[in-house]
Amino acid sequence: MSDQTTPHSVPPQRLLSFAGIAGALAALVILATGSAVRAKASHQLKDWTEAQAVPVVKTIEPIAPASGGALNLPGRLESFTDAPIYARVNGYLKSWRVDIGDHVKAGQVLASIDTPELDQQLLQAKADLASAQADAALAKTSAERWQALLSSDSVSRQEVDDRTQDFAQKKARVAAAQANVDRLVAMKAFATIVAPFDGVVTARNTDVGALIDAGSSSHAQLFSVSSVDRLRVYVHVPQSYAPMVKPGGTANFTVPEYPGQRFTANVVGLADAVNASSGTTLVQLQADNPGHRLMPGSFVTLHFALPALAGAMRIPASALIFDEQGLRVATLDAQGEVRFKPVAIQQDLGNAVDIGSGLAASDRVIDTPPDGLNEGDHVRVDGTDSAGNTGGTSDKAAHHG
Missing domain, CATH: 1.10.287.470 (Helix hairpin bin)
Structure with a gap:
């Protein structure tokens, strides 16, 4: 019996060749796909890195201040009238009739001296x-x-x-x-010592039997009488702010013993001279003292409401740059490029400043500019994408004022 061969059968060697070719093709496809993915990821990483290299900044718009802010200064309270009472004749103190804290009327007997x-x-x-x-x-x-x-x-x-x-x-x-x-x-x-005006006795420095020597250069005052129905307030105002404080104006003040309460005082006069050692001028105010709640000699904090300065533009103090080129601010032009502008401060309000020259209302000022920012640099405004599409608006400088 002889062997018979099937016409459609494939030899094993050919099957192995086909399998090897298919595997090689699959490997090539996998390699090609991996290369494409890596190339895309590399391109995306490059784009992301370049985008991150562009500084992101926040801009604000300068505004014309509605007010000049507040000027807070330390001051002191003084009696409207204060009279130290001295002896005019020699002798011995025979008696005294008032003590500290007593309210007296003009002409009331304070003490008698035996002469x-x-x-x-x-x-x-x-x-x-x-x-x-x-x-x-x-x-x-x-x-x-x-x-x-x-x-x-x-x-x-x-x-x-x-x-x-x-x-x-x-x-x-x-x-x-x-x-x-x-x-x-x-x-x-003069052996009878009387009160010169209505007031309160703030000091008694003598007692019965004390030797009274009116001719001594070191003799102490016997009494002190102060008028406290109305008080004087004295404050030293810096020279740059002195023209803004005028007679007839008002100011509020606070005292430590009444936290949260404000009292009102009226400006009645200025010294019209600057102290060379302190660079300040003395301002006098007057305040009513109903109930004698306020005490002469107390320290107070004066709060002056300042008027807005003509032509000033207010920006946050964090937008200022001070370096070897002077005082400047960084702004953005229409192309999104950085432009530095020299400015001059007209008034410092602490967290905000009023710029007297160098800025316009249309300028876009960079708030808290990053280090290393140079003229002409491209930046991205916070709230916009890398293509410059706006996703938000810039803040007003008033938010910082």
Whole structure:
């Protein structure tokens, strides 16, 4: 029996060749696909890296300030009227009738001084006055008598003139003695110490029996009386702000003992001179003090509302650049390129500044410009894509003011 071959059968060697070719083709396809994916990923990475290399900035629009902001300065309260009371005569303190914190009226007795030496001087002066008056009366009688005798030629004209002159001298001595008595009486009035005006006693530095030596250069005040119904407020205003504070204006102030409460004071005068050592000018204000809640000598914080400056543009202080080229701001032109502009500050408000020159309302100012930014650099505004399509709007400078 002989072997018979099937016409459609394939030899095993050919099957293996076909399988190898198919595997090779598949490997080529896989390699090609992987290369394409890697090339695309590399291109995307390059695009992303280039996009990230463009700085992203935030822009703001300068605005014309509606107000000049607030100027906060330390100040102090003083009595509207303050009088230290000193002794005018020597002696010993006999009694005192008021103490610190007492409210007094004008003319009210504060204390009395015992003046034994002055009392004796006054008695002697009155005796001298009485003696001078007696001498003057006798001289007057003699002068009149001698004047009557002159008509009968019993005495000479010279003797009459002598008597008349003696009377004139005695009258002058009476006037001198009377003036001495009046002086001592006036001095005696100072033995009673009275309040010069309505107010409150803020100091008492004496006691009963204390030696009062009015002639000593080191003698201390006995009392201090202050008028506190109305207070004066003093504050030193920097020279650059002095023209903005004018008489007739108002200011608010706060004190530590009343947190959260504001009091009002009126500007009544300026020193019209700048202190060379501090560069400030002294401003005086007045404030009502109903209920005497505020105390003289207290420190206060004054708050002045400043007017807006003409032509000023307000931007946040974070937009300023200060380097070797001076004070500048970075802006964006229509092509999205950086342009630096020199500016001058007209007023510093802390977190914002008013620019006096160098900016226009149409400028787009870069807020917090990144380091290394150069003239002509391309940047991307926060809220836009790499093609420059806007996804948001820039902030107003008022948000920073």
